[in-house]
Amino acid sequence: MPHDVFAEARRQAEICNACRYCEGFCSVFPALQADRAFSDGDLTQLANLCHNCRGCYYACQYTAPHEFDVNLPRALAELRTESWERFAWPGGLARMFQRHAGAVTIAVAAGFALLLALVHLLGSTGAGDGFYAAMSHGLMVSIFLPAFFFPLTSLAISLRRYWRAVGGGRVRGRDIAAALGKVARMKDLAAGHGEGCNFEDEDRFSQARRLAHQAIMYGFLLCFAATGVATLMHYLWAMPAPYPFLSAPKLLGVSGGVLLGGGALWIAALKTRAERSLSDPRAWAAEMGFVLLLAFIAASGLALYGLGSTAAMPLLLALHLGAVLAFFVLAPFTKMAHGAYRFAALLRDATRTKA
């Protein structure tokens, strides 16, 4: 008999609603306290608002061995896993990639293999400059343009399903501003007092996870900006790669890569120290696999910058692009999807709180 994640989350939410001591920690509790009875949609919204900071767990007077056995971070994490699987498009993929680190590894390996084969079979024309000597610009675009739009389409469908499930309504500009503001500072990993979360060392408050997360997020955005700027330079101003160090794509990409790689390794280290039973243990390994994939993308990207003019370049390029391809394909079905769902949940919460 499968464990009913909704029934368990509902049971715990009712205990929290009768207690309310954690009201000041994060966005979950004011939202929880606005309800008296919890529909599946309400619980899905609460689950996606939760950032797994664990402040409520360590403050809770009802955790095991107390018979109430409250472990809200875990109940909501399990419900999150379930909800992402339910909303994912195409269905089924999320289940595979969220619960099986092996599937993540295989997908990455497939990305490597594909790109290695392409570089080997088609790449060595010697016709382009820099990386294009190993793989032509046209080939890169023909692989990565669809690979870029696939996760966007998939996540858009998932988010529409999510919005419907949680009863989301009209969004105002100020709601978007409120949600962006919380993401920019990752307020829900700071606890109400701003001293961070209880992640890697029981009840000690620490900013480590918040800072590492923001390094990844801003690093990712910088890398994305680097690619965006380079695309504009290529098509609008006819300035194809390679670029010198003192150029927008390189400056953005190198700083982004350092932040992304450093942040991912930091999160991975924190994850090994964090108590696994306070999140969804079934998703741990696949999450870790995804974090390490991010670290690999950053490291291989930086290595390409350093070794781009050596004989190692074609191999490095294939590995880097293979990892990037795997990242794009996996994005809607792995931990990466949390960014989209968290933002939607914060947006939904903003529409509630200012209604």
Next chain:
Amino acid sequence: MPYDVVVIGGGNAALCAAITAAEAGARVIILEAAPRPYRGGNSRHTRNFRCMHHGPLGPLTDSYSEDEYIADLLKVTGGKTDEALARIAIRGSERALPWMQAHGVHFQPSLSGTLSLGRTNAFFMGGGKALVNAYYRTAEALGVKVLYEAPVAHLSLAGGRIEEVVFEQMGQSHRLRPRSVIVASGGFQADTDWLARAWGPAAKNFLIRGTPYNRGAVLADLIEQGAETVGDPTQCHAVAIDGRAPKFDGGIVTRLDCVPFSIVVNNSAQRFYDEGEDVWPKRYAIWGRLVAAQPGQVAYAIIDSRSLDLFMPSVFPPVSANSIEELAEKLGLPPAELRATVDGFNANCGDTSGFRPTELDGVATNGITPPKTNWARPITEPPFYGYSLRTGVTFTYLGLKVTARAQCSTADGPIENLWAAGETMAGSILGQGYLAGFGMTIGTVFGRIAGKEAAAHAA
């Protein structure tokens, strides 16, 4: 390693004492009876600290003067208060709040539903367990040794001083001979045999709202050796809570705020007291005693669907039914009698147009006994809901008598190296009744005093 100061107990008062003594340079050990997950005594169930202040302080708004504070206290204790000690606690609270913050406690704006306390009470972010966690971290960083599952069996008192502390751990008996000893191990309410001896056999049916580890072992040991006590040994603070609460440690979520909007009957389906006498925060303690006096120490609150959303949700959903008779069956009450009681109540309700759930609305019954003097609205709209009520004990009043310096004594005079703080000596100040957040004030202020005195004695 020899310890200068032994602190008995592991809640707020014990931690404040241990931290203060360690900061004064003493080598301190805490003997906590509970296992680590249950450390902190009743402090883990608390949520706020009542604090005097001149002008805004931390999360507190406006001002709360010593005179107003003591007046609030005397109102609830009916004058059963050692005013000199009470004033020490009150005056000490203002400086205690920044001290608490400096030692890891985080406050938050007053919780929703408690806005009336935003001026007088500072709420702990995450509640009392978060406070306890912060203090353990602070204490351990100061080098305080903490032993869990280490109940104290005996303090040997000889020649006006504590010679030895005997405690158990993992089936072994251990002895310490510290220079100073601080008792901060709470009351005796979890020892239901003691409670039954004091209150009568009915006490066996009481629920204990807090920790099962406050069994009063050290208190009993010291009383046997002639330590002076204060407080009525037969009394405990008891409130009406959800009858389905666990025997121990149910805490805040078992409260039930529905009584003013209900009729309350005993197990013969008869009403026995005016449910609408006053707002619930001023009556829940009276109802603990009222329920204790009913057969089986149980009562049942009955409401209709219109009243369900007028009070904070309880952790247990109500029993519901589409008729009064069905509800009676489900609650185990005699159906015909409950029907008659509800009909009789309904027939005597008057004009309900002035019904105001948030204030004393004067919507009263006419001509029934007992009357319901506010919020008397007929129970007519199904579904009907019922909650069982039982007596939940918060704390006991019997405690160790202390001086202004938190020192204990026998009839022969002060005990040279024994101090007490927290619930175990609060009977000096709270002779009866309770003032929200004052237990934590007494624990914090007297914990700090005891810690300072104990360290000075050991130096």
